[in-house]
Amino acid sequence: MSTQIISTPETLSAVADLPTSTRDAAVVLTRVTKRFNDSPGTPPVMADLSLRVDDGEFVCLLGASGCGKSTLLSLIAGLDQPTSGSIEVPAGRTALMFQESALFPWLTAGKNIELALRLAKVPKSEWSDEVERLLDLVHLRGQADKRVHELSGGMRQRVALARALAQRARILLMDEPFAALDAITRDVLHEELHRIWQETGLTVIFVTHNVREAVRLGQRVLLMSSRPGMFVRQWDVEVSGERRIESPAVSALASEITQDLRREIRRHGR
Numbered sequence: 001m002s003t004q005i006i007s008t009p010e011t012l013s014a015v016a017d018l019p020t021s022t023r024d025a026a027v028v029l030t031r032v033t034k035r036f037n038d039s040p041g042t043p044p045v046m047a048d049l050s051l052r053v054d055d056g057e058f059v060c061l062l063g064a065s066g067c068g069k070s071t072l073l074s075l076i077a078g079l080d081q082p083t084s085g086s087i088e089v090p091a092g093r094t095a096l097m098f099q100e101s102a103l104f105p106w107l108t109a110g111k112n113i114e115l116a117l118r119l120a121k122v123p124k125s126e127w128s129d130e131v132e133r134l135l136d137l138v139h140l141r142g143q144a145d146k147r148v149h150e151l152s153g154g155m156r157q158r159v160a161l162a163r164a165l166a167q168r169a170r171i172l173l174m175d176e177p178f179a180a181l182d183a184i185t186r187d188v189l190h191e192e193l194h195r196i197w198q199e200t201g202l203t204v205i206f207v208t209h210n211v212r213e214a215v216r217l218g219q220r221v222l223l224m225s226s227r228p229g230m231f232v233r234q235w236d237v238e239v240s241g242e243r244r245i246e247s248p249a250v251s252a253l254a255s256e257i258t259q260d261l262r263r264e265i266r267r268h269g270r
Contacts, residue, residue, distance in 0.1 A: 032085035063224030110144030
């Protein structure tokens with residue numbers, strides 16, 4: 001079956017039209033600004049960001065380095081606070097997954113997942129079954145006793161994903177989790193993540209520098225301007241048929257988005 005992607009690019013200049021109700025929303029940002037340095041002439045990392053992410057939505061964030069994508073994930077996760085504006089997370093807890101697996105090397109794959117279960121206050125009597133279920137979900141059945149050094153890069157990221165899911169959060173925040181992997185492994189994990197998202201109904205906010213990856217995965221792709229980071233354009237992506245990284249429709253939309261991204265990078269360089 002052929003793949004058709006229908007994109008609706010929109011310029012995001014107005015924030016006044018955002019819905020005031022948080023019903024069915026997972027995350028709502030309202031005029032969020034973040035500064036790390038108050039020196040005169042130093043722009044904020046991000047300015048006046050407003051965004052609503054619905055429950056169960058898969059949103060990808062693109063932008064030049066330094067535009068505030070990772071900082072935004074930290075703010076949503078509650079690891080830092082905005083300088084002004086508000087962040088509401090009606091869906092509840094968040095889980096954050098990084099570019100590196102950040103697994104504890106002295107623990108086995110199963111014990112890394114158990115740690116997250118313990119922090120989520122899951123009864124100890126359920127740990128064994130839950131570890132098995134989560135490893136099965138990420139296609140690592142039977143690997144619970146493997147040490148980190150015995151796992152490939154792709155397997156480590158699968159364990160990291162299982163550990164994130166073990167936190168019982170409804171929102172998965174992913175900061176370039178596949179950037180360090182080879183192309184084939186990354187493509188396999190794209191398929192796995194898409195399958196898990198469909199099976200669990202999680203809300204996913206995914207940061208990437210890879211435009212094709214964003215089109216391959218996201219229901220919505222948002223482009224951030226260079227510092228200060230602001231949402232300047234979005235593409236709603238609807239797909240009929242199988243969506244793959246090499247699909248002509250994915251390539252076509254990725255090319256369109258890349259042109260806008262290059263304009264932002266050039267602007268940043270001036």
